[in-house]
Amino acid sequence: MSKTVNQTTADERGENDEPEFDEAAAAAAAQMGDFADTRPAKNFGASFKRLVGLFAPWKWVFALATFLGIIWVTVSVLAPKVLGEATNIIFEGFVGGHLPAGQSKEQVIAGLEAQGQTDFAQMLSAMHIVPGEGIDFYRLGQTLLFVLLLYFVANAIDYLSGYLLNGVVVKAMYRLRESVEEKIHRLPLAYFDRVKRGELLSRVTNDVDNITNSLQQSLIYAITSLLQVIGVLIMMFVISWQLALVALVMIPLTGGIFAVIGPKAQKAFSGQWKATGKLNARVEESFSGHALVRVFGREQKIRAGFAEENEELLGATMRAQFLSGMMMPLMMFAGNISYVGIAILGGLQVASGQLRLGDVQAFIQYSQQFTQPLAQLGSMATTLQSAVASAERVFELLEAEEETPDAVDAPALVPGPGKIEFQDASFSYDPENPLVTDLSFTVEPGQTVAIVGPTGAGKTTLVNLVMRFYDIDSGRILLDGQDTGELRRRELRARTGMVLQDPWLFQGSILENIRYGRQSATDAEVLEAATAAYVDRFVHSLPDGYDTVLDEEASNISAGEKQLVTIARAFVANPAVLILDEATSSVDTRTELLLQQAMAALRKGRTSFVIAHRLSTIRDADLILVMEAGRIAEQGTHDSLMAARGAYWRLHESQYEGAHDDGDAAGDAAAAADAAAREAPHAE
Structure with a gap:
């Protein structure tokens, strides 16, 4: 064999x-999966802490992003207040234009109270009006231009902050891939004997990509969302502490939603990525042994196994997506409950003269700004759970027992x-x-x-x-x-040189595959080895001779010709010990x-x-x-x-x-x- x-x-x-x-052994192995997958998931907090630790070299970038986030929050929370002032200019100018000119505000209010229009009089008492004067368009224009400037600055700062954090994620994942690559070269062969190649590839590719995508979606907005919640909450209390308390009702609601759904989503995402690894292992195994599968007529069995594991992945993915998808709608529902309460209470306060109309408008905007980052944080939490689930699998690979390192003082x-x-x-x-x-x-x-x-x-x-x-x-x-x-x-x-029963060739030219035995070999030495190993006997019949590029499985030459190339590779290596x-x-x-x-x-x-x-x-x-x-x-x-x-x-x-x-x-x-x-x- x-x-x-x-x-x-x-x-x-x-x-x-x-x-x-x-078949029985294959089915059992497929159900067992990787040896590491049978172990329970690690503590979310510990895994998350380790994941965050990947960004330690870029602390200054996070500090700068936080500083920019503070500026962004300051600018963005001012905009609704200024825009509310524009509403006040329009509304109060319209009302003032319909009041009799030549009277003061106090005289108008006293006249209304004498006529029994107490509610209207209370509403006017909170307004800044001059009876007989209409809308001040000059002041309105200045206010609107200032709002546009605030939004422009806020968006520019938001882009810069996102760019910096996105760069950090990309660089951190670059280093993580490097760590995984270096780890693979330090692992003993015993590890590869017991771990399926498809499962290993899934951890190196799918899981690392999922961490990257998840962090790009969550980390970039996490800092600004947290700062936005704080800044908006301060402005809401400045405008009306009663309305602010109504808005705060949604915090325990969202906390309860996350407490119920979060752990289930984490478990579902862990199952999803575990099922992905098993399916990848099945696909890799089936395609690498496709000829043997056909020889023994096991196509139906392979299809059945694939369908079963694909169904398992579908179910795991549906559960994960369903649970993560519930988070945002439920949080928006909690936000809408708060919004209705704010609208009712705000209208009463305007009618009673406690607030101006523009302040209520600004508060409604703040309530939406308050709800949006909370909902984003909830969505980020589920996305982050997917990232942590993948990170645990990558960390398991990084924690695998390594080959005993060479002694520092090893003799030459x-x-x-x-x-x-x-x-x-x-x-x-x-x-x-x-x-x-x-x-x-x-x-x-x-x-x-x-x-x-x-x-x-x-x-x-x-x-x-x-x-x-x-x-x-x-x-x-x-x-x-x-x-x-x-x-x-x-x-x-x-x-030492080795020629195996199963020849291994990589995607590249025949010349490159032979030179793989010794990279410093000249073309003349490679041709000499090819002649000695009788590669030269068949290579000239190929379209490009020695420059013929072998495909991924080297299927464009025969099995015997593959072996001849590997023997030529051993010739080039010129080893002292040959196996x-x-x-x-x-x-x-x-x-x-x-x-x-x-x-x-x-x-x-x-x-x-x-x-x-x-x-x-x-x-x-x-x-x-x-x-x-x-x-x-x-x-x-x-x-x-x-x-x-x-x-x-x-x-x-x-x-x-x-x-x-x-x-x-x-x-x-x-x-x-x-x-x-x-x-x-x-x-x-």
Whole structure:
């Protein structure tokens, strides 16, 4: 079964190696999701505090935005008061124009009271009128121009404040993405073994994007909304404390609404983003294994699983959107109740001469300005809950246990010929199930070591330990006498080249994919490696030759051609230690014979580990390690192991039983080609 560097679980943990689609296991895994998703959500306050902490480097920007917000509130709360004065000029000028000229205001009021028009007289007592004079249009024009200036300044300040805060959000999310990217490179391979790629991608992309969008919608207006509530409340009390008390009725109403809906919305958003991650994992898994799904006729099962998880996401999204959507209408309803009370009481106060008409108009505007930021804060609260739900998932990734860091005083890797020594090395994925136990052997420089054995014996685990993809539990692994556990991983892996059974190529030209093995390689060195690996044999038939751009899955070349490119990449790397994990399994017979020659040239002068299932391909190995249950059952050359008639002999006989003659013929051909390659001049 094919294995990649971070997918050793099936082979090396003793699981079935048959290419079956385990529906029950897949369904269970899909329901479990990521290991972290089964844990309860963290405390909202703690998560929110950590989210706010992301903006600590830009405290001065928040201070400036707060200062601008104070100016904006001051200007914006003055505008209704000034506009109310314009209303007073119009209304009082109209009333004054219909009163008899030549009398004072007091005389007019006294005359009305004498006529029994007490209510009208009380209303006039609060007005600033001159009987017989109409509307003062000059004063009205000045007032309106001042209002326009106030609104212009307020909008300009609001834009500047929003621009600054929006920039902070973008920069903070940029750093968060950097942190996530750096974290991924510090995680051990064990993390990727147990977390689905789709789930991981969902956290890195969807959740971070949701945090960005949510904060852009809420953080930018949070400061100004809070300041606006304070400023408007002050102005309302200045105009009329009775009306202000009526307006304050909505605060406990909105508080109760948020207390009831808020926690439910938070839970709903957590479920929504968890369901999104599960669905992404399902989609990624289905498309990456689309061919296998079709081969086993599981399209209907996949569609059913997708439909089920899509339905789950739909339900979670509908619940989250329903709860968050309720917040604004309910708060507006509470505001309307307050508005009706203000209109009734304000009208009575105007009629009784306690307030001027323009003051009531200004107060109604203030009540709307008071309701709007409260409703915005409620809407922001639900949006923020969605952001915190996503932030928790990202923080779980950032809190995942990291790979043990290299020691600060780690010794430098001393160049050497590539001698590998295992000294009583032991390793297990699960402490209760030992895998590799007390493993000891030595590989001399330039030797080719073949590793064979049944499924789950620990073959790929062994080479992963050489690369320090996993650290051993006890014992030592030495490279030219240096303990690999004490070396820096980057230096250790720079000395090692690997060709996997499943070739990995990225979206780019063939030339770039080959040069990936060593970025400093010249074009001539890349072409030399391509020729040695027989890439040059097919590349000229492609539209753009070496500049042909491979698509995302490198599907525009065959599986065998992909493997040839990865082998050319290993040539360019020029490593001291070479690991070949069934590297020729996906090529045709003729190409395999050619590759045997290329591999012989590649292995010459290098310490090589070859994991093989076809024993015919490793007959000429200097040392063959036969592994069983994580230990070396036998070691020796092909001839000595066949003569011993032990575990290797049993593997050999079982492999060629029923087709012994044909198998030996093919094996002899491969071995002959390999031997010829070793003797050929170009192999030097």
